[in-house]
Amino acid sequence: MRAEWINPFVTSTQDVFTTMLSFELIRGPLSVKKDPQPELEISGVIGLTGRAAGVVVVSLSRGVALHAAETMLGSRHEEVDADVIDAVGELANMIAGGAKRQLEELDMSVSLPSVICGTNHRVQFPSHTTPIAIPFEAESGPICISVGLSEVTK
C-alpha cells in the first residue's frame, strides 16, 4: 500500500467523527498490521474497487458503536440491534467515501458495507497488501481503522 494513500483515510475518519458526530478523537501511531490481532467488538467492513482495489475496516468498541449510533439516529440504543448495525455500516461507508473522493485519481467505487460482531474476531487481509492500522481514542472508547489497498494491473 502506497504511503500517500493513507492520509485520506486518516482525514476522512477525523471528518466523519469530529465534524459530523462531534466526537473528540486522539490519534495514535500508525502501524503495519501484521500478526493477526483481535479487532474491537464491532467492525464495519467495506470494499473498494477501481484503479486500486481494497478493503477498509472500521473497528469500534461497543461503547463507541452505541454512542455513534445514538448521535446518528437521535435515540438511545442499549443493545447492538439492527439500527446500530446500520449506523456502523453507514460510518464505514462515509469514511470510505470520504477517502475515495480525496483519491480521485484511483477512480474508486465502494461496495455495500457488512458489519462483523463478536468478541475476539480478527479481520485479515490478503498477504500482498501490507495493511495499515490507524488507532484513535474517543471519549466513549477506542476506534481502529485498517486499510489495505492494492494497485489493479489490467
Next chain:
Amino acid sequence: MRAEWINPFVTSTQDVFTTMLSFELIRGPLSVKKDPQPELEISGVIGLTGRAAGVVVVSLSRGVALHAAETMLGSRHEEVDADVIDAVGELANMIAGGAKRQLEELDMSVSLPSVICGTNHRVQFPSHTTPIAIPFEAESGPICISVGLSEVTK
C-alpha cells in the same frame, strides 16, 4: 435482492468447489438471512460494485478451510496461517468473480477480500438488502454462502 441474482452465486460456488477443488457438495435450502446467526469459524468477505452493490460472505468450518487450502496450495496446513487466509480470500474472490461474469448486465467489479476468523463471529448486512444464505455440506464440513446485493440508483 432480486431472485434471479441468486442462482449465479449458487452455480459459481458449485463450480469453484466441485470443478476446481473436486469437493462433493450437497446443497441445503436457501433462506433469507434475518436474525443474526453466528457464521462458521472462517469467513471470506468480498465487496461488489457496479450497477448493483453488494457483499458476498463465504463462511467455512475450520475443517473445510484447511482441506480447501491443502487442495489449492498442494501442502498440508494444521493451523489457519497466512497461507490458509490467502486461500480462503481467493475462494471468495473466485466465487464472487464467477457470479459477476454470469451477471454481466450489472457490470460489477470485485474488491479485495478480507477474511474474518473467530468462533461465534456474526456478519450482518445493511437492513435494506434482504441477504440470502445458501448452505452446502462438503465431506470435510459445512460451507455457507451469504449474498446481499442492492441496485445502485444514480
